[in-house]
Amino acid sequence: MAFNSWQEIIWMDGYGFYVWLSFGVSILAVGLLVVHGLLTRKTLARMAVQEQQRQQRLARRKQQERSRSKSTNDSTS
Amino acid sequence: MWKWLHPYAKGEATFRLLGAWLPWLSGLALILVSVGLVWGLFYAPPDYQQGDSYRIIFIHVPAAMFSMGAYTGMAIAALIALVWQIRTAEWAIAAIAPVGAVLTFVALFTGAVWGKPMWGTWWEWDARLTSELILLFLYIGVLALYYAFNDARTGAKAAAILSLVGVVNVPIIHFSVYWWNSLHQGATITKFSKPSMPPEMLIPLLISIAGFLFLTAALITQRLRNEILKQELHRPWAMQQLGVEANNGVQ
């Protein structure tokens, strides 16, 4: 340990402000990048739900059309 | 049959492979970076010239190293994307560029803050800082071009060409900036570089460098996984990954 007390660690021989500022901002920047990645993942999950609903809508419509065409076929025959 | 199946399987396989790596990469990154930084901050002895201000080196040097390393990686991905038309390599450009840009910002910021006690000014036109600043502009350019197009594929290819043009230029820019700096130089050039470092400082620095390597890899992996999911969102496997049961209209 290069320091004897907490005060010394924070003070850092007069350079504490610079050292802690650069460590803090660096950790913050990388942290924001990680958080942004996680948020993107969440957004993607939301988009997946929309995509699922869209596919279900499509499937339902296709089914309706199929049944309608079947019923018209039935009535004509 | 295989020709048809191959490109569909590729995104998913890569996604799973990256998923298997991610915990190891982030775990190693967390451990090594913490050890390196805590050691450097609290246990390494103060420098005889710069006192405790030199402790910024434990972030500055690894970030600077991998800001340039990431650019090289991005250019390699760009080459693969252009020559073999592999889409995962195109997405890798979008995954690497933000990570590289943040590492460049970190190197730039720590360099500037370190410069304040050493040079007495927040910004000095030092060769290393200047070329990091230009590198940041190059990263922003690649990102801006990637997202400028409506068609994602065109954007990715344009960004790939730009990163290759950039990687040819980076050594020239680097050399010219160092040469320019030696022309207009005061007496500050040797402040950062030291002829030799005692092992009590060198070991935590090396640990921190190794930690940043894994950190960079983990960050890129995370973003690449997101990018693959984003591009393959309409496929059932991607929707399952995102916790949604796919209903592909199959009855």
Place this chain on the structure above:
Amino acid sequence: MNNASTWRILKTLMRRDLAVALRRRSDVINPLLFVLIVVTLFPLAVGPGPDILGRIATGVIWVAALLSALLGSERLFRDDFLDGSLEQMVLLPAPLPALALGKIVVHWLLSGLPLVILAPLCALLLKLPFEAWGTLMLTLLVGTPMLSAMTAVGAALTVSLGRGGALLSLLLLPLFIPLLIFAAAAVESTLVGTSAYGQVVLLAGLMLLTLTLAPLAVAAAIRVSVN
């Protein structure tokens, strides 16, 4: 395809480009006027004393040249892209990089060369000492082909965007930095009385490298843009 026909296609294309550009003279003249106006603004901003002006003259002229290169870059591929002749160019039975080089040469003839001729006037306005005029013109002569080539890469990448202006400067200006450094240093070393030979030769080397590689990048970028 044999070389003779490639050469013929290239000549036709260059003659056509020249004719089109000469019919729209304002596109050629406006970037030059831009340089002249920027050069005029500086004495008004920093004061007309020769000690300041002479020191910053090279930098001002070169930065103005870089910016005017961006200004005139739309002309390179824009119209060809909009009327479809760029697609025709891709389909021509001649290597696309060669055609790209032809475009770069024509662009240089109409933007770089006039700038070299304009340089003495700018130097006069900015009170650059007379002994450095020759070096300034030499650096422009060697540097502007590079400028045209790099601009062509950027223009080809952004041609399908339509609103490429600010993006283009973001892409290109960082890549111009070595050019700026060596050109300014060449003039500087003439001003302090040493030979500028080394810097000019370095610039010439960079120019040859750029003119070799840039057409390949332009060709790749055109293929991406038209598809």
